[in-house]
Amino acid sequence: MKGIRKSFHHHLVLDGIDLEIRSGEVHALMGENGAGKSTLMKILTGMYEKDGGTIAVNGTDVHYRHPKEAERDGIVFIHQELSVIPxxxxxxxxxxGREHTVGRTGIIRRKEMENQASVYLQKLGVDIAPNEIAGKLSVGKQQIIEIARALSTDAKCLIMDEPTAALTDREIQTLFTVIRTLKQQGVAIIYISHRMEEIFTICERISVLRDGRMIGTKSIAETNFDDIVHMMVGRQIGERFPKRTAPIGDEVLRVENLTQKGVFHNVSFSVRSGEILGVAGLMGAGRTEIMEALFGIRKVDEGAVYIDRQPVKLGSPRQAIEHGMAFITEDRKMKGLVLSMSVRENLTLPTSEKLASAGIIRAKQEAELVQSLIARLNIKTASAELEVKALSGGNQQKVVFGKWLMMNPRILILDEPTRGVDVGAKKEIYEIMNELTAQGVAIVMVSSELPEILGMSDRIMVVHEGKVSAIFDNEQIDQETIMRAATGGNE
Structure with a gap:
């Protein structure tokens, strides 16, 4: 790709980008949210029309007008936001779109498709039934379906946008094994990720975008974490995890013997004001389901919840909100945002009643609050009136975060709060978490990133097969101890 330019609404998002990808290499593409990574790849695959520049594949100029055209040349884009049909x-x-049929009859050969799907799923080392309804699977397993779909097209260049965001450590290692196999077969892989550990494990070269410009391309062997961060943000961001200094006070939330039959059993824990309780565990262990039950999304069969030592009924999200509880879900696209609404409308969703007088929203007060929150969270948007679906994945996550900050919660549940968020924005979110705990907010944080769990938590609860297998003080443990408890070793 040479001299690629692109503007949206007179806003220049790509300014003369050059990018070269070689066969048989894993090439990292990094940059802060909104730097232009996904836009560049959408131009490559024909989803967006470029305003200027040229694209050549194997030395031949190409101009794809539709992803199907790129796919026929073996260029396949696995998007960050899932496109699985549930x-x-x-x-x-x-x-x-590539169904196996009996001649030209349109009759689908389901058994043949299921047998071939099994082959691709086995390549990925996962146990997923090909005849299972996709919508019943976890986000992680739906991501694996996307990867299997791309592999089934005999891809020559595979673009992976945050492919491991919803995967467990075991699934990530399986994916890396597949990537190494594809690399040996001469497949080029463009790997977009905010996880530095992955980049330095699996990639050969790295290109960094900042504010729509190419900052540079380096060999992984010639660079390090600090260099890449500096290229991405144009500044040093200091320690990865800010120090935890908030005083921990009295108990705010206590959960006793919470049970949903067949999902989780006898879950008990507490959180104090100013405390971050990290929740670790493997995919499918029940972490998200426990948080959904706590927020009234799921009905429980047994158990009790206490806020400020008083029993409360949390039978719906509205009741949970009325008790000062907020919940940032792991699936921002389906559960965290209304994609067709503006940034402003999404930010004020939980607090619209408070901003209204006689049923009419006070526009000036709303605008002031929205602008202050956009500035505070550094949300990159051309306007507060822009539809939230037009934002990058990381900026969408900031909007989800911001809408709950609007209501000044006492208890904040965070389910994978930094998934798909760049290193600079992660630091900003960590600092806001520390600000909130300094104000006495109790935080429960579910995360699949063990460095994040260890770097930000005061205590760590580990969930295994729907049960609490252990609760540790942070000073007592390391990643190995957490994984042992997550796999049932500390029963």
Whole structure:
């Protein structure tokens, strides 16, 4: 790609980008949220029309007008936001648009598709039934369907946008094994990720974008974490995890023997004001389900919840909100945002009643609050009136974060709060978490990133197969101890 330019609404988002990808290499593409990474890849695959520049594949100029055209040349984009159709089976999703039929009759050869889907799923080392309905699977398993779909097209250049965001450590290692196999077969892989550990483990070269410009390309062997961060943000961001200094006070939330039959059992824990309780565990262990039950999204069969030592009923999200509880979900696209609404409307969703007088929202007060929050969270948007679906994934996550900050919660549940968020924005979110705890907010943080769990938590609760297998003080443990408890070793 040479001299690629692109503007949206007179806003220049790509300014003369040059990028070269070689066969058989894993090439990292990094940059802060809104730097232009996904836009550049959407231009490559024909989703967006470029305003200037040229693209050549194997020395031949190309101009794709549709992703299908790029796919025929073996260029496949696995997007950060899942495009799995929840009502179809796993096999139907893998072969969507490329169904196996009996001649030209349109009759689908389901068994043949399921058998071939099994082959690709086995390559990824996962145990997913090809005839299972995709919508019933976890976010992590839906991500694996996306990867299997791309592999089934015999890709020559595979673009992976945050491919491990919803995967467990075991699934990530399986994916890396597949990537190394593809690399040996001459497949080029463009790897977009905010996880530095992954970049330095799996990639050969790295290109960094900042504010729509190419800052540079380096060999992984010639660079380090600090260099890449400086290239991304144009400044040093200091320690990765800010120091935890908030005083820990009295108990704010206590959960006793919370049970949803077949999902989680006898879950008990407490959180104090100013404290961050990290929640670790493997994918499917029940972490998200426990948080959803606490917020009234799921009905429980047994158990009790106490806030300020008083029993409370949390039978719905509205009741949870009325008790000062906020919940940032792991799936921002389906559960955290209304994508067709503006940034402003999404930010004020939980607090619209408080901003209204006689049913009419006080526009001036709303605008002031929204602008202050956009500035505080450094949300990169052309306007508060821009539809939130037009934002990058990381900036969408900041909007989800911001809408709950609007209501000044006493208890904040964070489920994968920094998924798909760049290193600079992560630091900003960590600092806001520390600000909130300094104000006495109690935080429960679910995370699959063990460095994040260890770097930000005061105590750590480990969930294994729907049960609390251990609760540790942070000073007592390391990643190995957490993984032992997460796999049932500390029963």
């Amino acid at each position: 009502t179809l089976t796993v096999a139907e999703n893998i072969f969507l």
